[in-house]
Amino acid sequence: MKINVTSIKFKIFLYTLALGAVLIIYSLILYLNLHYVLFTHIDNSLLRKSEEIEDLIKSYNKNLKNERKKSSVYIKRAIMLEKNEGKNHAQFFEIDGINNSLHDKFNELEFHEDYVLVFDKSANIAAKSENIPEDIQDLLKKKIRKSYFNRIFFRSRLSNGQWFRVINRPVKLGDDYLIQVASSLEVAKFVLNRNLIVMGTAIPSILLFTILFGRFIVLRMVKPVLDIARTAGTIDSKNLNTRINNHIREDEINSLASAFNTMVSRMEESFRCMEEYSSMIAHELKVPLAIIRGELELALRKKRTPEEYNNILSVSLEETYRMNKTINELLLISELENSNNFIYKDCIDIEPFFKELIASAEIIAHEKNITLTSKIAGTENSVSGNKLYLRQLFMNLIDNSVKFTPRNGKIKISADCTGDTLFFKISDTGIGIPKENLPKIFDKFFHKNHSGESENNSAGLGLSIVKSIVNAYHGTIDVKSAPGKGSVFFVQIPLSEYAGRKISEKDKKLRSF
Amino acid sequence: MRILLVEDELRIASFIERGLKEQHYIVDTVNNGIEGAMLAEINPYDMLVLDVVLPGKDGISVCRELREKNINVPILMLSGKCSVKDKVGGLDAGADDYLAKPFAFEEFLARVRALLRKNQQNKTGRLKIDDLELDQMKHKVKRADKEIALANKEYALLEYLMLNADKVVTRTMIAEHVWNEDFDTFSNIYDVYIHRLRSKIDKNSSTKLIHSIRGVGYILKSGENENKCNLN
Numbered sequence: 081m082k083i084n085v086t087s088i089k090f091k092i093f094l095y096t097l098a099l100g101a102v103l104i105i106y107s108l109i110l111y112l113n114l115h116y117v118l119f120t121h122i123d124n125s126l127l128r129k130s131e132e133i134e135d136l137i138k139s140y141n142k143n144l145k146n147e148r149k150k151s152s153v154y155i156k157r158a159i160m161l162e163k164n165e166g167k168n169h170a171q172f173f174e175i176d177g178i179n180n181s182l183h184d185k186f187n188e189l190e191f192h193e194d195y196v197l198v199f200d201k202s203a204n205i206a207a208k209s210e211n212i213p214e215d216i217q218d219l220l221k222k223k224i225r226k227s228y229f230n231r232i233f234f235r236s237r238l239s240n241g242q243w244f245r246v247i248n249r250p251v252k253l254g255d256d257y258l259i260q261v262a263s264s265l266e267v268a269k270f271v272l273n274r275n276l277i278v279m280g281t282a283i284p285s286i287l288l289f290t291i292l293f294g295r296f297i298v299l300r301m302v303k304p305v306l307d308i309a310r311t312a313g314t315i316d317s318k319n320l321n322t323r324i325n326n327h328i329r330e331d332e333i334n335s336l337a338s339a340f341n342t343m344v345s346r347m348e349e350s351f352r353c354m355e356e357y358s359s360m361i362a363h364e365l366k367v368p369l370a371i372i373r374g375e376l377e378l379a380l381r382k383k384r385t386p387e388e389y390n391n392i393l394s395v396s397l398e399e400t401y402r403m404n405k406t407i408n409e410l411l412l413i414s415e416l417e418n419s420n421n422f423i424y425k426d427c428i429d430i431e432p433f434f435k436e437l438i439a440s441a442e443i444i445a446h447e448k449n450i451t452l453t454s455k456i457a458g459t460e461n462s463v464s465g466n467k468l469y470l471r472q473l474f475m476n477l478i479d480n481s482v483k484f485t486p487r488n489g490k491i492k493i494s495a496d497c498t499g500d501t502l503f504f505k506i507s508d509t510g511i512g513i514p515k516e517n518l519p520k521i522f523d524k525f526f527h528k529n530h531s532g533e534s535e536n537n538s539a540g541l542g543l544s545i546v547k548s549i550v551n552a553y554h555g556t557i558d559v560k561s562a563p564g565k566g567s568v569f570f571v572q573i574p575l576s577e578y579a580g581r582k583i584s585e586k587d588k589k590l591r592s593f
Numbered sequence: 594m595r596i597l598l599v600e601d602e603l604r605i606a607s608f609i610e611r612g613l614k615e616q617h618y619i620v621d622t623v624n625n626g627i628e629g630a631m632l633a634e635i636n637p638y639d640m641l642v643l644d645v646v647l648p649g650k651d652g653i654s655v656c657r658e659l660r661e662k663n664i665n666v667p668i669l670m671l672s673g674k675c676s677v678k679d680k681v682g683g684l685d686a687g688a689d690d691y692l693a694k695p696f697a698f699e700e701f702l703a704r705v706r707a708l709l710r711k712n713q714q715n716k717t718g719r720l721k722i723d724d725l726e727l728d729q730m731k732h733k734v735k736r737a738d739k740e741i742a743l744a745n746k747e748y749a750l751l752e753y754l755m756l757n758a759d760k761v762v763t764r765t766m767i768a769e770h771v772w773n774e775d776f777d778t779f780s781n782i783y784d785v786y787i788h789r790l791r792s793k794i795d796k797n798s799s800t801k802l803i804h805s806i807r808g809v810g811y812i813l814k815s816g817e818n819e820n821k822c823n824l825n
Binding site for chain 1: 602604605608609611612615646673674676694695696697698699
């Protein structure tokens with residue numbers, strides 16, 4: 081099996097290893113602590129016992145002050161008391177009382193599992209407890225060194241497969257003596273071994289369980305993620321209606337699936353919009369193309385008069401202008417939608433700007449004998465803006481009004497630039513807009529088909545461009561209309577004079593790089 | 594052959610109309626769906642050319658409406674939309690054919706011819722009665738292997754008479770299929786054209802093919818066997 085070191089499964093495996101290491105260290109500390117506690121306990125008890133033996137011997141010795149020189153003999157005797165009992169009893173009769181008390185004391189010490197040995201200066205056994213087996217006696221006797229007579233220390237010794245803890249205690253009593261008390265380590269060893277076995281089986285079991293359970297949990301956790309990934313992998317523009325089944329569980333993965341589904345829904349919607357949009361663009365561009373192609377093919381079917389050729393060529397040429405216009409309008413819209421870097425690039429003097437605008441408006445209004453009146457306030461001001469965009473914005477509105485106003489109608493324009501907002505209002509006596517169409521008039525390609533107008537040549541992008549420009553300036557546009565009576569468009573564009581200029585300079589700097 | 598063209602793009606309508614007229618078809622043109630539906634209902638057109646995107650009423654609705662009213666005129670649908678979905682939508686609404694814009698004009702004419710042949714028994718595109726032959730594709734007329742030059746209207750009238758050979762064709766029928774909306778039905782123009790046709794077709798031949806039926810109209814029939822309808 082190939083191991084992917086970045087996969088979640090592998091990470092869980094690493095966590096399990098770390099857990100294992102922690103468990104082992106923890107168990108080791110427990111074991112060592114237990115070992116220390118047990119051995120300290122045994123050592124303390126050995127120390128206490130050896131002390132008591134020393135005290136015993138010393139106090140026994142004290143009672144024999146008058147025979148100090150023979151003290152060693154008495155010690156030997158004192159310790160070997162029990163063993164020698166009966167044999168030479170008569171010789172010690174004078175200290176019977178003391179003998180008895182010593183005996184009692186030895187009994188009180190309860191050397192059940194402990195073995196006592198007393199060595200003299202030349203490492204011979206001076207005295208020993210009677211329960212001591214031969215092998216232990218030999219073992220302890222074997223390795224007595226000079227240095228043993230100087231300090232108290234503990235050793236662990238092995239005899240016949242049995243461990244013993246031995247205390248070495250030198251006693252100064254005229255001569256040097258050495259007390260050794262050995263205690264069995266069987267219980268301690270048993271506890272420690274038992275502990276080791278428990279740990280040895282528990283740790284692997286815990287690790288095994290952790291790995292298996294962790295794997296199970298991870299697989300359960302990862303499976304829906306993999307499902308989502310698989311579904312996501314199959315989604316393309318053709319099956320955007322695919323959704324992840326997320327009704328099974330209520331957890332974090334479920335919210336991921338929901339978020340994913342919502343995202344796909346949004347994508348589907350925007351794909352649908354784009355499809356619709358591009359089909360509309362295609363339609364708009366195909367119409368002039370169809371005209372050019374049709375005219376040319378028809379022309380080539382037979383010989384024509386120069387006038388006919390002339391007509392065909394001028395129609396075709398006009399259609400190429402129309403295509404070009406549509407394409408430019410589409411590019412302008414996409415430029416306005418995608419960046420507004422240039423919306424404050426010019427300094428616009430209100431008076432000449434509107435003068436020029438009204439002059440153009442009068443030309444197109446004149447063709448339909450429409451009366452155009454205008455009122456401009458704040459003409460001495462200058463504002464920052466994009467001359468081209470703003471001109472296009474107002475011209476499109478004027479065009480629109482002229483287009484839908486019958487001959488001999490009236491159009492009123494008023495603009496106010498005195499404050500920090502530019503107000504523009506245009507009202508006409510045109511055909512008006514039906515109420516149900518009002519929300520749609522700013523849509524791209526909202527068509528003459530809906531307005532009933534059939535003589536114009538535009539792609540239905542004029543008001544959509546107006547909306548895009550107003551949006552670029554964070555302005556607002558409102559329309560009121562009564563079918564048969566006319567329409568009024570209100571435009572508000574925030575154009576702070578000073579802020580605008582600052583932005584304009586910043587803009588220029590930016591663009592000079 | 595009279596065709597109704599419903600197309601809102603004036604320039605597209607213009608070249609289609611001119612192209613069809615060059616082919617001796619009689620064309621009525623309107624630029625919105627409501628008017629189109631109305632005309633198609635009133636006049637017995639031989640065929641409809643219908644745009645899909647129309648002001649007033651879209652082509653699909655017009656088509657469906659006509660079919661619901663049992664008007665079975667062949668319909669050729671034109672559209673800028675060329676996806677399978679759009680084509681299926683158009684055909685399912687009752688159109689006989691669907692052509693995406695921009696189209697090759699040759700193809701458009703061929704499809705028009707095909708749809709006009711739809712209800713004819715003879716699908717060769719060549720009509721023949723006795724020694725009179727008419728080629729619907731080349732717009733050539735021959736009598737006894739001699740080519741006869743005909744003006745637009747004369748050709749249209751002869752084609753109509755030949756398609757309805759051995760049947761009485763009334764003035765109203767001629768007015769409806771050979772002249773378009775703009776024309777006054779009660780004028781004596783039909784007699785003038787019939788006279789011109791006779792002089793070109795029957796004058797140099799012993800067998801007369803075009804006969805007048807007083808007070809009713811005209812009939813074009815084979816001279817050898819009056820009851821035989823020889824279309825091939």
